[in-house]
Amino acid sequence: MTSIEAQVLQPYKYGFVTDIEADVVPPGLSEDVIRLISAKKGEPAWMLEWRLKAYRNWLKMAEPHWSNVTYGPIDYQAISYYAAPKQRPALESLEQVDPKLLETFAKLGIPIEERKRLAGVAVDAVFDSVSVATTFRETLAKQGIIFCAISEAIREHPELVQQYLGSVVPYNDNFFAALNSAVFTDGSFAYIPKGVRCPLELSTYFRINASSTGQFERTLIIADAGSYVSYLEGCSAPVRDENQLHAAVVELVALDAATIKYSTIQNWYPGDEAGRGGIYNFVTKRGACRGQNSKISWTQVETGSAITWKYPGCILQGDNSIGEFYSVAVTNQRQQADTGTKMIHMGKNTRSTIVSKGISAGHGQNTYRGLVKILKGAEHARNYSQCDSMLIGDQCGAHTFPYIDVRNSTAIMEHEASTSKIGEDQIFYAKQRGLSAEDAVSMIVNGFCKEVFKELPMEFAVEAQRLLGISLEGSVG
Amino acid sequence: MTGNVLLQIENLHATVEGREVLRGVDLVVRTGEVHAIMGPNGSGKSTLAQVLGGHPAYTVTAGSIRYEGKDLLALKPEERAREGLFLAFQYPVAIRGITNAYFLRSAVNAIRKHRGEEELGPVEFMDALEEKLKLIGWDDSYLNRPVNDGFSGGEKKRNEILQLAVLEPKLAILDETDSGLDIDAVKTVAQTVEKLRRPDNATVLVTHYYRILTHIQPDIVHVLSAGRIVKSGGKELALELEERGYDWTREPAPVA
Numbered sequence: 001m002t003s004i005e006a007q008v009l010q011p012y013k014y015g016f017v018t019d020i021e022a023d024v025v026p027p028g029l030s031e032d033v034i035r036l037i038s039a040k041k042g043e044p045a046w047m048l049e050w051r052l053k054a055y056r057n058w059l060k061m062a063e064p065h066w067s068n069v070t071y072g073p074i075d076y077q078a079i080s081y082y083a084a085p086k087q088r089p090a091l092e093s094l095e096q097v098d099p100k101l102l103e104t105f106a107k108l109g110i111p112i113e114e115r116k117r118l119a120g121v122a123v124d125a126v127f128d129s130v131s132v133a134t135t136f137r138e139t140l141a142k143q144g145i146i147f148c149a150i151s152e153a154i155r156e157h158p159e160l161v162q163q164y165l166g167s168v169v170p171y172n173d174n175f176f177a178a179l180n181s182a183v184f185t186d187g188s189f190a191y192i193p194k195g196v197r198c199p200l201e202l203s204t205y206f207r208i209n210a211s212s213t214g215q216f217e218r219t220l221i222i223a224d225a226g227s228y229v230s231y232l233e234g235c236s237a238p239v240r241d242e243n244q245l246h247a248a249v250v251e252l253v254a255l256d257a258a259t260i261k262y263s264t265i266q267n268w269y270p271g272d273e274a275g276r277g278g279i280y281n282f283v284t285k286r287g288a289c290r291g292q293n294s295k296i297s298w299t300q301v302e303t304g305s306a307i308t309w310k311y312p313g314c315i316l317q318g319d320n321s322i323g324e325f326y327s328v329a330v331t332n333q334r335q336q337a338d339t340g341t342k343m344i345h346m347g348k349n350t351r352s353t354i355v356s357k358g359i360s361a362g363h364g365q366n367t368y369r370g371l372v373k374i375l376k377g378a379e380h381a382r383n384y385s386q387c388d389s390m391l392i393g394d395q396c397g398a399h400t401f402p403y404i405d406v407r408n409s410t411a412i413m414e415h416e417a418s419t420s421k422i423g424e425d426q427i428f429y430a431k432q433r434g435l436s437a438e439d440a441v442s443m444i445v446n447g448f449c450k451e452v453f454k455e456l457p458m459e460f461a462v463e464a465q466r467l468l469g470i471s472l473e474g475s476v477g
Numbered sequence: 478m479t480g481n482v483l484l485q486i487e488n489l490h491a492t493v494e495g496r497e498v499l500r501g502v503d504l505v506v507r508t509g510e511v512h513a514i515m516g517p518n519g520s521g522k523s524t525l526a527q528v529l530g531g532h533p534a535y536t537v538t539a540g541s542i543r544y545e546g547k548d549l550l551a552l553k554p555e556e557r558a559r560e561g562l563f564l565a566f567q568y569p570v571a572i573r574g575i576t577n578a579y580f581l582r583s584a585v586n587a588i589r590k591h592r593g594e595e596e597l598g599p600v601e602f603m604d605a606l607e608e609k610l611k612l613i614g615w616d617d618s619y620l621n622r623p624v625n626d627g628f629s630g631g632e633k634k635r636n637e638i639l640q641l642a643v644l645e646p647k648l649a650i651l652d653e654t655d656s657g658l659d660i661d662a663v664k665t666v667a668q669t670v671e672k673l674r675r676p677d678n679a680t681v682l683v684t685h686y687y688r689i690l691t692h693i694q695p696d697i698v699h700v701l702s703a704g705r706i707v708k709s710g711g712k713e714l715a716l717e718l719e720e721r722g723y724d725w726t727r728e729p730a731p732v733a
Contacts, residue, residue, distance in 0.1 A: 446574065
């Protein structure tokens with residue numbers, strides 16, 4: 001297997017730093033820092049109170065260490081909790097946005113200027129702690145759709161935020177969620193009114209730029225009765241020797257017969273081959289299918305981060321509601337991922353599908369951790385789980401921890417798992433037909449991930465395939 | 478009529494896992510020719526095929542291979558393929574989630590690109606594929622199935638021949654393509670190889686059995702034994718082997 005791994009490593013392609021003057025709050029966390037963040041955001045008093053409540057809870061909580069990952073202690077007082085480019089642009093006019101920011105997003109393939117925008121995708125571009133711009137707002141507003149930065153929603157739509165914020169992931173849900181609730185800066189807010197099918201893909205692109213900062217974004221999406229929305233999330237960060245913390249919370253609420261499709265392409269800086277640097281991606285994502293016949297579908301392609309700790313889940317409250325989780329997680333070099341999902345069946349005839357594809361290369365460690373819970377009242381619930389692992393080389397690892405908790409005997413559960421290894425023979429076969437080593441691996445891996453990629457919106461499917469090619473480059477020769 | 482020298486193997490020695498399997502193979506293949514390499518189990522037939530393809534598990538320790546005058550051993554497996562060397566595998570590999578059509582088109586385009594030709598789009602490619610499918614008696618349904626995934630042993634071998642027909646190599650090496658096939662399938666494979674025979678290409682058939690040679694006319698039959706070609710002759714040699722077995726071809730132990 002050594003000849004397979006012998007190839008020179010390809011550097012991370014999004015690792016540049018934008019040289020921009022930033023307004024950075026000094027490192028450290030205290031009630032004063034939270035008050036400062038809240039003041040910078042011009043928040044109402046109730047928001048500050050909620051943050052402080054979360055902070056006081058967080059102080060009493062301990063960092064969780066049950067996951068199958070290892071890392072040194074995190075000094076929460078060494079992190080800066082707020083960083084923003086100095087010239088805060090007026091949201092209505094893109095002309096006032098610092099050209100360096102526009103250039104940064106253009107370089108990442110996310111053009112936000114009017115004439116260069118991606119067709120069919122409305123983008124909220126978040127740079128460190130602030131939203132730089134949100135495109136297509138007027139088009140969306142015509143249908144009553146609200147799509148803006150969450151800090152703006154707190155000011156402009158307080159009734160919606162107050163009703164739903166923390167209703168799926170409470171401020172004291174877990175250590176990282178509590179931290180996020182205390183210090184979250186920006187992120188996206190979307191509200192789709194009754195019966196509206198959102199005509200555009202909504203998308204947020206998160207970029208970490210400043211050093212020694214954490215990014216704590218918060219996203220809240222509410223799909224009112226009978227509505228539909230597809231939301232995409234992408235992210236990247238510069239190459240740095242230090243580990244940066246990214247602790248996000250995403251809450252989704254689907255009311256009667258509403259559908260939310262949430263797709264993520266996570267490409268945070270993964271660290272170097274020796275495991276130096278990289279993002280700690282400790283994220284809480286959860287959706288509540290509150291209404292009958294509602295549906296929430298998570299699709300994630302996790303290729304970046306030094307450590308990934310996330311379990312996008314669905315609480316299937318409404319009868320006949322559906323939860324889905326499609327995941328591709330790649331760990332190369334020294335990356336570690338502990339990811340999976342939680343499907344909590346409460347309503348009758350609720351259904352969930354889990355398809356998880358883990359790819360480990362280099363010294364990567366990949367863990368699938370999933371919980372399927374069928375509560376007493378969930379008559380005739382069904383779950384189908386499929387966990388496939390692929391190993392490239394013999395230094396990496398794949399682990400699967402499926403937890404099943406069934407309290408209703410009418411439930412039907414299916415679980416399938418497989419582990420395969422890309423071997424020299426498979427690569428040789430493709431090469432003997434004229435394909436390069438990279439194309440051969442990319443083809444084999446893409447074939448393995450096909451069931452997940454087909455769930456992605458088209459704009460993202462191409463990106464995902466390309467990204468997978470990049471993050472596995474160097475793992476096979 | 479003799480063609481140009483396409484492949485020239487001289488004193489080839491090769492090892493796998495430290496064990497010497499090829500011990501001085503000499504072989505010349507000219508364009509327009511079909512060679513059959515026969516021999517008992519463990520004589521080095523498949524090793525020879527894998528070494529020609531460039532499998533990384535095999536190490537050449539001595540000797541040379543020239544292909545169209547170039548040093549074949551200096552080329553990577555994918556470069557050999559792009560230069561027109563095709564190996565039909567004894568055990569074809571499955572690739573999940575990738576359709577046969579996509580795989581075939583990728584292979585064709587890798588070769589076209591290498592030649593400086595324009596790559597084929599899915600529609601153009603499908604048109605060209607139709608007649609090749611007919612050659613091996615398959616319908617379109619095989620194109621949308623994942624490469625060799627869930628294929629029977631016979632289907633996998635037929636798929637190798639489909640690839641051979643589509644890629645139209647200069648030099649085809651068929652590594653026991655006939656083993657594990659029923660009589661009809663052997664006939665289809667053999668007939669396809671015959672149809673693809675041209676004055677400017679050549680085929681090396683590695684086989685255990687005489688029966689495929691009832692459908693393919695080899696120009697030269699070689700017996701490989703203990704890592705060397707110990708006997709060469711016309712088609713009648715194959716017939717003789719069929720009747721007498723391999724024992725009589727074995728050389729006495731070489732005197733040091």
